[in-house]
Amino acid sequence: xxxxxxxxxxxxxxxxxxxxxxxxxxxxxxxxxxxxxxxxxxxxxxxxxxxxxxxxxxxxxxxxxxxxxxxxxxxxxxxxxxxxxxxxxxxxxxxxxxxxxxxxxxxxxxxxxxxxxxxxxxxxxxxxxxxxxxxxxxxxxxxxxxxxxxxxxxxxxxxxxxxxxxxxxxxxxxxxxxxxxxxxxxxxxxxxxxxxxxxxxxxxxxxxxxxxxxxxxxxxxxxxxxxxxxxxxxxxxxxxxxxxxxxxxxxxxxxxxxxxxxxxxxxxxxxxxxxxxxxxxxxxxxxxxxxxxxxxxxxxxxxxxxxxxxxxxxxxxxxxxxxxxxxx
Amino acid sequence: xxxxxxxxxxxxxxxxxxxxxxxxxxxxxxxxxxxxxxxxxxxxxxxxxxxxxxxxxxxxxxxxxxxxxxxxxxxxxxxxxxxxxxxxxxxxxxxxxxxxxxxxxxxxxxxxxxxxxxxxxxxxxxxxxxxxxxxxxxxxxxxxxxxxxxxxxxxxxxxxxxxxxxxxxxxxxxxxxxxxxxxxxxxxxxxxxxxxxxxxxxxxxxxxxxxxxxxxxxxxxxxxxxxxxxxxxxxxxxxxxxxxxxxxxxxxxxxxxxxxxxxxxxxxxxxxxxxxxxxxxxxxxxxxxxxxxxxxxxxxxxxxxxxxxxxxxxxxxxxxxxxxxxxxxxxxxxxxxxxxxxxxxxxxxxxxxxxxxxxxxx
Numbered sequence: 001x002x003x004x005x006x007x008x009x010x011x012x013x014x015x016x017x018x019x020x021x022x023x024x025x026x027x028x029x030x031x032x033x034x035x036x037x038x039x040x041x042x043x044x045x046x047x048x049x050x051x052x053x054x055x056x057x058x059x060x061x062x063x064x065x066x067x068x069x070x071x072x073x074x075x076x077x078x079x080x081x082x083x084x085x086x087x088x089x090x091x092x093x094x095x096x097x098x099x100x101x102x103x104x105x106x107x108x109x110x111x112x113x114x115x116x117x118x119x120x121x122x123x124x125x126x127x128x129x130x131x132x133x134x135x136x137x138x139x140x141x142x143x144x145x146x147x148x149x150x151x152x153x154x155x156x157x158x159x160x161x162x163x164x165x166x167x168x169x170x171x172x173x174x175x176x177x178x179x180x181x182x183x184x185x186x187x188x189x190x191x192x193x194x195x196x197x198x199x200x201x202x203x204x205x206x207x208x209x210x211x212x213x214x215x216x217x218x219x220x221x222x223x224x225x226x227x228x229x230x231x232x233x234x235x236x237x238x239x240x241x242x243x244x245x246x247x248x249x250x251x252x253x254x255x256x257x258x259x260x261x262x263x264x265x266x267x268x269x270x271x272x273x274x275x276x277x278x279x280x281x282x283x284x285x286x287x288x289x290x291x292x293x294x295x296x297x298x299x300x301x302x303x304x305x306x307x308x309x310x311x312x313x314x315x316x317x318x319x320x321x322x323x324x325x326x327x328x
Numbered sequence: 329x330x331x332x333x334x335x336x337x338x339x340x341x342x343x344x345x346x347x348x349x350x351x352x353x354x355x356x357x358x359x360x361x362x363x364x365x366x367x368x369x370x371x372x373x374x375x376x377x378x379x380x381x382x383x384x385x386x387x388x389x390x391x392x393x394x395x396x397x398x399x400x401x402x403x404x405x406x407x408x409x410x411x412x413x414x415x416x417x418x419x420x421x422x423x424x425x426x427x428x429x430x431x432x433x434x435x436x437x438x439x440x441x442x443x444x445x446x447x448x449x450x451x452x453x454x455x456x457x458x459x460x461x462x463x464x465x466x467x468x469x470x471x472x473x474x475x476x477x478x479x480x481x482x483x484x485x486x487x488x489x490x491x492x493x494x495x496x497x498x499x500x501x502x503x504x505x506x507x508x509x510x511x512x513x514x515x516x517x518x519x520x521x522x523x524x525x526x527x528x529x530x531x532x533x534x535x536x537x538x539x540x541x542x543x544x545x546x547x548x549x550x551x552x553x554x555x556x557x558x559x560x561x562x563x564x565x566x567x568x569x570x571x572x573x574x575x576x577x578x579x580x581x582x583x584x585x586x587x588x589x590x591x592x593x594x595x596x597x598x599x600x601x602x603x604x605x606x607x608x609x610x611x612x613x614x615x616x617x618x619x620x621x622x623x624x625x626x627x628x629x630x631x632x633x634x635x636x637x638x639x640x641x642x643x644x645x646x647x648x649x650x651x652x653x654x655x656x657x658x659x660x661x662x663x664x665x666x667x668x669x670x671x672x673x674x675x676x677x678x679x680x681x682x683x684x685x686x687x688x689x690x
Binding site: 053063066094098103104107110146168 | 448451463470471477480481500504507510
């Protein structure tokens with residue numbers, strides 16, 4: 001593949017295209033993914049290229065979509081399904097929790113489910129009610145699922161290819177607001193695989209831990225802080241499950257201070273889990289309590305109010321300022 | 329030219345080829361199965377009844393955690409698998425152990441779930457039997473997926489998807505029928521309407537004329553049969569399977585039967601129904617009527633009867649012997665099967681448990 005400047009949406013589209021080319025059993029289906037190419041155009045042109053049997057629209061029923069994918073995966077296929085919006089995915093919750101996550105365990109590994117549930121997720125696109133939840137904590141809390149959230153164009157390609165190749169089910173969280181962000185990339189599977197976090201920026205003073213849509217925000221905050229004389233590390237988790245304790249803890253130990261940045265409401269969330277496990281492992285390396293910059297514990301706000309909910313650069317800067325620098 | 333109603337609505341009365349007195353009735357659309365099928369089916373019923381009653385007895389002895397019996401529903405259980413070929417699939421619920429065993433799955437492995445030493449004990453691919461599903465109707469959409477995959481592969485597999493009357497109120501029942509219809513998937517949805525969902529009677533699930541009537545809303549042909557008449561069930565289910573296999577899309581069959589026992593041993597049916605309601609159903613027992621019919625025909629000689637009894641005894645012995653020893657459980661299994669590649673976190677938690685157990689032994 002050549003070096004080119006493409007968006008995350010295009011990279012995801014190419015990943016699906018290449019996966020479907022490489023393996024006849026890869027199927028893509030969901031709502032409006034056929035002729036329309038998906039409401040975010042992630043499946044653009046796939047029906048045209050691979051035919052109705054490989055990329056197709058279904059009746060409008062998310063539980064049915066995921067349930068059917070379970071059956072297809074049981075019988076030799078590698079289904080990829082799209083939940084049109086994160087907050088439309090809840091009718092499928094029963095299927096995901098009771099079957100997708102448990103099938104391998106309950107059958108002692110006799111049935112594996114190589115399937116991917118693609119989920120356009122999180123906010124920042126001015127979506128009206130029921131279009132912008134950050135539902136990753138529900139899935140991360142469910143043993144048996146692999147939960148992935150790319151933050152870069154290159155990762156979107158690599159991680160989706162790896163997710164489709166994985167013999168186990170993956171909930172693939174695609175940050176909606178990054179769909180149109182373009183990057184110059186080599187469209188190959190050159191990035192690390194699922195389960196590996198990456199340090200996006202090295203810095204000795206504090207570590208920002210982010211995933212999905214908050215990674216670019218964290219990087220921006222680190223730029224601003226650098227101008228003020230402090231160097232921040234930024235860790236991009238890339239996958240929430242499996243969680244890369246090693247990379248995260250190594251970064252925190254190097255810096256002694258950390259801030260977790262996530263869009264989801266903070267209470268009982270992935271961000272609270274990160275604080276808990278890092279504290280358990282790195283307590284003696286910490287010079288200050290780990291801070292969190294998360295969404296408030298409120299339903300996702302209407303478009304005109306979402307700016308108050310989303311973790312922005314200023315809130316991250318304030319949290320960094322609060323890391324008890326005067327005590328060291 | 330048939331009308332939509334003629335094509336999709338069930339017959340006015342459930343199809344019944346042998347009534348509760350063992351008397352045969354002709355039916356305009358369905359033939360009585362041949363002698364071998366009925367005699368073979370008789371043996372399966374006797375075995376199924378023994379399985380149910382032995383398993384219930386083993387609950388009382390503490391050998392099973394719980395057993396949702398299909399006592400009285402054995403004709404449905406047995407017919408569902410008798411009409412299938414080797415490559416076909418069965419999607420059972422927790423009440424369908426007899427069906428699973430009659431499909432050829434090891435009885436002890438079948439009872440793993442209810443014994444509690446694991447969730448599903450048999451290899452689903454050995455006899456194409458999906459794990460028993462407890463969340464109602466959720467397995468029905470899986471059945472559609474398996475059937476659709478078979479079609480994509482060019483195989484003429486049929487999927488028999490079982491559920492009860494209560495499950496028809498679940499959203500997944502609706503979604504499964506609709507998906508199957510839209511994708512023309514070769515699934516036979518077989519509802520065993522035993523009148524009760526634990527304590528709640530059918531009247532609280534639906535006011536539809538019958539559960540088989542629900543098919544027309546999805547464009548799926550519905551049919552209804554006397555659920556205690558093995559002959560009628562074999563004819564109706566056999567035809568549904570044939571149609572599905574020949575590319576006519578999904579089929580819906582409702583069997584009218586009755587849960588003569590409580591939901592499980594943990595349930596008390598006297599709290600929600602009168603004995604007067606149960607008694608007539610005992611007269612409609614599936615074994616009794618077939619026995620009467622076969623006797624009248626002179627097809628039930630001592631050889632057949634002794635063979636059936638011997639097979640049933642074998643089932644009883646197998647269950648008693650197989651469930652008598654306390655099952656060996658392996659705590660490491662708790663962590664072993666979640667992922668193809670175990671996560672670091674699960675390795676750590678397994679090590680924690682290992683350490684805890686080692687300290688207990690000291």
